Amino acid sequence: MARFDSLQGWLRWQEGLHPRVIDMGLDRAAGVYQQLNPDNVKPPTITVAGTNGKGSCIAFLEAIYRAQGYKVGAYTSPHILKYNERIKIDGQPVADDLICSAFERIDAARGEATLSYFEFGTLAALDLFWRSKVDVQLLEVGLGGRLDAVNIIDADAAIVTSICIDHVDWLGETREAIGQEKAGIFRSGVPAVIGDTDPPQSLLAVARQKHTPLLRIGDDFGYRKTDGGWEWRYADRLLTQLPLPALQGEHQFRNAASVLTAISTLAERLPVSEQAMRQGLTEVKLSGRFQLIDSDIPVLLDVGHNPQAVRTLLEYLQQHYAGVKIHAVFAMMQDKDISGVIKIISPVISAWYLAPLSNPRAASEAMVKQCFNDNQVDHVTGGFANFSEAFSAAQQQAKQDELILVFGSFFLVSEYLASC
Template identity: 45%
Template sequence: MPNTLADWLTYLEKLHPKTIALGLERVAQVKQRLNLQPDFPVIVVGGTNGKGSVCAMLESILYAAGYRVGCYTSPHLLDYNERVRIAKQPVSDAELCASFAQIEQVRGDISLTYFEFGTLAAMQCFIGHRVDVAILEVGLGGRLDAVNAFDADCAVVASVDIDHVDYLGDTREKIAFEKAGIFRRGRVAICADSDVPQAIRTQAQQVGAELWCIGSEFGFARHEGQWDYRSKIGSRSAMPYPALRGAFQLNNASAALAALDALKDKLPVNMGVVRRGLVEVELAGRFQFVPGKPQLILDVAHNPHAARSLAQNLANLPPAKTYAVFAMLKDKDMDGVVRSLDAQIDVWLVAGIDAPRGATVAELSHVLQNAQVRGEVKPCASIADALHEASNRAGENDRITAFGSFYTVAEVMRARGMRGG
């Protein structure tokens, strides 16, 4: 049996014939053998984009309220432990190894993917630590995702857009159907996408979930320097803007507050705690500003919806020459991302990603050429080289933006000696 966390992760990557294998049967069987039955509220958060931000805000507010919070998110940027946090601290290597060993012992001949193993290990850690609440971020879709082996006391869909078409379908309605698979009978289901797909409404009705949609059952109003939240439960006024920057963060913050409204009897939080949680929230790689000059912005945007959001956020900043450090996975909509950001980028410094699904420099350069981007395009040997080139060329009033993938942001963070999580 593997000894170190690194050994375990290598083992898990090779264990299952497919990297992604959607379906709940295998994970549910092993869950039963482990007797994983949480006796605390579980909040499940899905969505094409924004789910990481909703999880981070829920974690920050509930932690500020004094609850012992378990939070499971993916993917990680630098260290696997970032995925499993208790009281805002990553779980230790030793604890993850012990959980993996126990799962390995009971699974018998049932094959599990890397993500399924990780999901079961996270819940095992949360139960072992007797957390007060667990926040689980969906890995892919919802209906057949390993996280959905656990019943949500409140389910959140942050947004619905096109991504992962090979697994989830190629229309918003098909994707919405998959995401709504996390809804449960008699529980509140929250949709923070202002254009609610019909499939979300239909699924909620069929399952018997109580659906709250942004703009009707809850919503927000923006003001200079503050914002107001309202829901069918009540309102919270003069709130500070969340520490996470970006155009859609009030949608995400409202979704988090709606989830807290839905669970107010089990997890009461007061106004002061909500304010503190919003101000103290942290999430690497989401329109993240790195101190220093030239300005460096990190964003994991890797689909057109997220790229449009990044473009809007960049357009809201004071004008500056913008250098892109750009790398993507080839199974993503590379053309859609490039076209969404074309107007904001002056120089594209393009690199390949050294991973099985990584796009090569040649493939990305070809996409940029076909899109006839207005900016200069320069191929680079690696993401670190692209960052080095950008840093050398950019003046102190210019801007560098690294985006396209979690890999892109992680490599820039490594090159800068930053911490993840």
């Protein structure tokens, strides 16, 4: 008999099962995975790690492989509206009953082991992908790389998108420390595509130690923007007049170039035509990344929550909204560099509205206001009971030729989309 009869029941139980919300290590998940899949049946796998850009790379990979006609499994985190978004097969979130069935199998296999919420989700995705006989599985590393549950799988190609300071409590306070953690996904003889233009020396050192062939942007592959399009080069291959990526922002050219390179390394096992690449670039979709909601007063959504991501957001705003008055509905988690984010983007924000979140990790209004004070930023309004009140205040103050920006956290973007 199943422990729970609903997905929400399973998820509530998982949140309290393990004594630590984040407990990095591979032994628990690897042991259960061996019980679930003793023959280690594994489709071709691409693992994506990095500080920013992981979700975009997974989305590009998914769109291109699906355009080629492959059955694709994609595992990402966190979700924005529904847990099911984390586990997709052929572009569709997996149904509640299938996830519950996977949880039942994991619960039966774990014995006395207590798994974290994230470990349950990772194991469910892996279980569902091999049982569904997907042609390729795409795995996003949740945190770091070396000790993340995704790393129980030996990938056939890896992508490291970018490395910057984030999650310092678990990964370290320097790019060198964080780079070493990200490099934990490397395997001997398995190509790793590096989309960071200035990778830490620690990452390169681990690659040498593990005999991992690196393909570095700017050296082994690259891109160049052209009139109305762009071109990508890798080895002796050059694709010209590529369509602009459907995902917005200069950084998406780096992500797309990294993805095309990773796909090329697996071309013998998973051939992909130039037409499928072009189609995937134009059809890719991803919620919460420079997502524009058209209305009388347009709304731009972005889940960026660390200095590097917000620097990219700033560049986008300067390019597309120069001279436009911007009203920012804002919230962040307390373990993030709130002051650093404010310092970067405040020059283009005319008015701030502090949105309270129910998440226990969310920074308090007093904490956020102190960060504004430290940066000598004014025009900050708080005291709202919930997100809806904060957003309504922004709507009332903004005019038709202005922009409302909702940014700072996945949870904040989720609040907006849930209210639509």
